[in-house]
Amino acid sequence: MKLRLFALIGSLIIAMTAATSNAASPDPENTLYLDLDTGRVVIELLPKVAPKHVERVKELAREGFYDDIVFHRVIDGFMAQTGDPTGTGGGGSDKPDLEAEFSDTPFVRGTIGAARTSDPDSANSQFFITFQPAPFLNGQYTVWGKVVEGMEFVDKIARGEPPAVPDRIVKMQVAADAK
Secondary structure (H helix, E strand, O other): OHHHHHHHHHHHHHHHHHHHHOOOOOOHHHEEEEEEOOEEEEEEEOOOOOHHHHHHHHHHHHHOOOOOOEEEEEEOOOEEEEOOOOOOOOOOOOOOOEOOOOOOOOOOOOEEEEOOOOOOOOEOOOEEEEOOOOHHHOOOOOEEEEEEEOHHHHOOOOOEOOOOOOOEOOEEEEHHHOO
């Protein structure tokens, strides 16, 4: 009887372990590595939520556009913004602006949204990472990703508008391309 009980328990443990290891593993084509001086931030891209924005950020990352760009606007308790090659908040890539892809995906801690002007269809290359939930942004800004690892490094980004000594993106790359 004890032997059957141990066999049953062992089978359950094996089944639970198998179920856990079969959990969705990250898709390297839809994962970004955002390297900062303090460590690596892993971002899950959301192509089903914002396909055009995801394609744009992957295109720019593959071109090396984001490498060495500063976080030019970092508001404590709110978000860290980057993606402007001029470092002023007024610049972007040479590609055309994108139409908004608003969704019901909420802005929670670690959500990545497309920065834009007051025109909803003006997102280009700039983006922001929220430090905490920001429900007032829901449905107003395009969500294209979420931090799945390394939020502790985002938390260390220097604050300011602009920061006195801004942190920079060391390198941003699509995981499928990482060497």
